[in-house]
Amino acid sequence: NYLTDLTPRLGFPSGNCQIHLYDNLPEVILAGAEGTLIPIKPRFNFAVEVLMDHTCPDGDWRALRIPEKVLPWINMTSVAKHNDAYHFVPNDVHDSCVGSISGEGDTIEECMANLMKHVEALDGQPITVRLDTVKDLLKEVKVAETKGIEFADASLPDPVEIMENAEA
Secondary structure: OOOOOOOOOOOOOOHHHHHHHEOOHHHHHHHHHOOOOOOOOEOOOEEEEEEEEEOOOOOOOEEEOOOOOOHHHEEEOOEEEEOOEEEEOOOOOOOOEEEEEEEEEOOHHHHHHHHHHHHHOOOOOOEEEOOHHHHHHHHHHHHHHHOOOOOOOOOOOOHHHHHHHHHO
């Protein structure tokens, strides 16, 4: 048997996190294609991914210049590269969203710090990121923990605190 077509679809936004979190993703995919389930080996304990919006009007062609050092942490949609810029096709489906950006780490605080480092590398580009969703997610995790669902060995930080640190 030969793996000829990699067709699994990663979620959006979450697929970028999986790519960075799973140290053995190619082996997991290959084994799965052969009908074998193997354990995932995590590279980090956590990853966070937020949507990235372009600030140009909806319906217009949009462009970004993304430094090579941050490119692995960006997941773009409906995009074509020409010379040194990424161009986004105008459409009604994704409104201003042109992709996502992620951060990784062994703690939520480290994830947020790395996320913000990646966002800062895009300084001067016409984008915004949806950080409010992180705060909302951490609130949901707190509620789930009160119902007995464990997310981590260490307690997760307060949503307001993590956002204040990210915005500082």
